[in-house]
Amino acid sequence: MKLLSQLLNFFFPPACASCKTEGTFFCSACRGKMRIKSAPKLSRKNQQRSEFKYLDGVIYAADYSKNPELKAAISQFKYKYTRELNAVFVSLLIKKLSELYMLKKQDFFLVPVPLHKKRLAHRGFNQSDLLANGVANKFEKPVKIELLLNRVKNTSQQAKLKKIERRLNLKNAFQLNKGSLKQLSQKVCFLVDDVCTTGSTLDECARVLKQEAGLEKVYGLVVARAVKEPFKGG
Numbered sequence: 001m002k003l004l005s006q007l008l009n010f011f012f013p014p015a016c017a018s019c020k021t022e023g024t025f026f027c028s029a030c031r032g033k034m035r036i037k038s039a040p041k042l043s044r045k046n047q048q049r050s051e052f053k054y055l056d057g058v059i060y061a062a063d064y065s066k067n068p069e070l071k072a073a074i075s076q077f078k079y080k081y082t083r084e085l086n087a088v089f090v091s092l093l094i095k096k097l098s099e100l101y102m103l104k105k106q107d108f109f110l111v112p113v114p115l116h117k118k119r120l121a122h123r124g125f126n127q128s129d130l131l132a133n134g135v136a137n138k139f140e141k142p143v144k145i146e147l148l149l150n151r152v153k154n155t156s157q158q159a160k161l162k163k164i165e166r167r168l169n170l171k172n173a174f175q176l177n178k179g180s181l182k183q184l185s186q187k188v189c190f191l192v193d194d195v196c197t198t199g200s201t202l203d204e205c206a207r208v209l210k211q212e213a214g215l216e217k218v219y220g221l222v223v224a225r226a227v228k229e230p231f232k233g234g
Helices: 002-011 028-032 068-079 083-099 117-123 127-138 163-170 200-213
Strands: 058-063 109-112 149-151 174-176 188-196 217-225
Touching (some): 058 188, 068 083, 083 188, 109 127, 127 188
Parallel strands (some): 109 188, 188 217
């Protein structure tokens, strides 16, 4: 497999998803242009005020609209199936989690946002699974992945819908995977996905996890988010 990969890279050298420079799928120059957002100071006593109905907040590395280089990389990862970019995104997610004061003395677990089986068969992988597994394998302390959700409704692509349409599109789209449900010692979970636009998908997932699994705190953990407020990056 390694030899095959080397041969493919020789005859079809990788190119940066953003600037198309050959040699890597995301070059150091484009990485250097990213404006990374500082993580909020969450604690058990001082929780982030959430704008969502069920979700307690979203932890994200960068503003999607203000980082065209990252936007191009995410698009290539998701729609051109370039799995090699996963390591770049995983490092960003780990950095955000490491900054959270709330997690210094509290365990948590990850729940990847599932794809419907038809879309999974078409794409060949779920980017949320890749991200969650990457974080779990490389985080500074043990992190569990719980497959608590099934996507039972093959919804239209959210990116093509308006905010209200997105919520209607997601109604009853997720169900609790009772076969994976067990006594959870950790009450804090992070829903893992690549991008948060309106937050409709994450909020619907949080609803199922809180109402049906009894979870206390559910946050989103994404590489990038489309935000309207002024950027306050580090």
